[in-house]
Amino acid sequence: MLVGLRQAFLRFHGCTMNCYYCDTRSSYSSTAPEFCQVEKLPGRQDFCSVRNPLSFKYILDLLNEWQQALPKAHHSISLTGGEPLLHVESLQRLLPDLRSILPVYLETNGVLFHELTQCIDFIDYISMDFKLPSTTKSREYWKEHLKFLEIANRSNVYVKTVVSSETTVCEIKKACDVIASVNKNVPLILQPVTTTSPGEAISSLLLLELQEAASELVNEVRIIPQTHKYLNLL
Numbered sequence: 084m085l086v087g088l089r090q091a092f093l094r095f096h097g098c099t100m101n102c103y104y105c106d107t108r109s110s111y112s113s114t115a116p117e118f119c120q121v122e123k124l125p126g127r128q129d130f131c132s133v134r135n136p137l138s139f140k141y142i143l144d145l146l147n148e149w150q151q152a153l154p155k156a157h158h159s160i161s162l163t164g165g166e167p168l169l170h171v172e173s174l175q176r177l178l179p180d181l182r183s184i185l186p187v188y189l190e191t192n193g194v195l196f197h198e199l200t201q202c203i204d205f206i207d208y209i210s211m212d213f214k215l216p217s218t219t220k221s222r223e224y225w226k227e228h229l230k231f232l233e234i235a236n237r238s239n240v241y242v243k244t245v246v247s248s249e250t251t252v253c254e255i256k257k258a259c260d261v262i263a264s265v266n267k268n269v270p271l272i273l274q275p276v277t278t279t280s281p282g283e284a285i286s287s288l289l290l291l292e293l294q295e296a297a298s299e300l301v302n303e304v305r306i307i308p309q310t311h312k313y314l315n316l317l
């Protein structure tokens with residue numbers, strides 16, 4: 084929903100899922116890497132290695148430095164991963180100070196609803212993934228997604244679902260039934276899977292058919308690909 088706006092990224096280690104299309108696999112291996120990569124000036128790719136885990140002070144000082152160097156560049160700070168809600172105790176301590184610098188935007192796989200409850204008051208935007216078995220190649224999460232969305236609906240939430248050549252109209256309708264049961268006005272973004280395999284890439288016709296079916300059940304359905312991939316950005 085915020086496509087085109089710049090964000091600072093804070094990437095967390097670990098994830099509860101193992102989606103086959105995941106492009107951050109190194110961030111959710113069983114043990115955290117000894118070092119993480121920190122950009123000294125945003126967007127310049129002038130990374131340095133810093134030992135994990137970063138202290139809260141280091142994160143806040145760095146973000147303040149970025150804000151001084153580029154005061155208007157960033158719309159918000161994106162908490163991403165992996166799955167940030169795995170670190171809810173750290174989020175509860177960090178977010179009040181983080182939020183005093185930039186609005187907080189959470190990227191999440193949309194399953195850890197207990198953890199969301201514990202920190203939602205410090206989150207301004209939620210990008211909630213809706214995981215379809217056809218694209219993740221794993222089990223379904225309808226019940227977890229429903230509970231998560233019921234809580235996320237208290238904030239500024241939209242739902243994003245990755246679709247591939249194997250996604251069916253029936254599956255999208257089931258996902259939209261879950262969304263509509265909470266709030267028909269929650270926007271839904273259909274994101275074509277980014278792939279180099281022609282067999283996995285979704286056809287434009289199927290994409291439009293999915294949008295047509297979804298639009299019968301929820302009020303706003305957008306098709307947005309991973310634009311940073313086209314631009315060769317992080």
Ligand code: SF4
Pocket residue numbers: 098099100101102104105106107108111164165166192
């Ligand atoms: S939920 Fe996100 S971070 Fe976790 S495996 Fe899936 S795509 Fe990767």
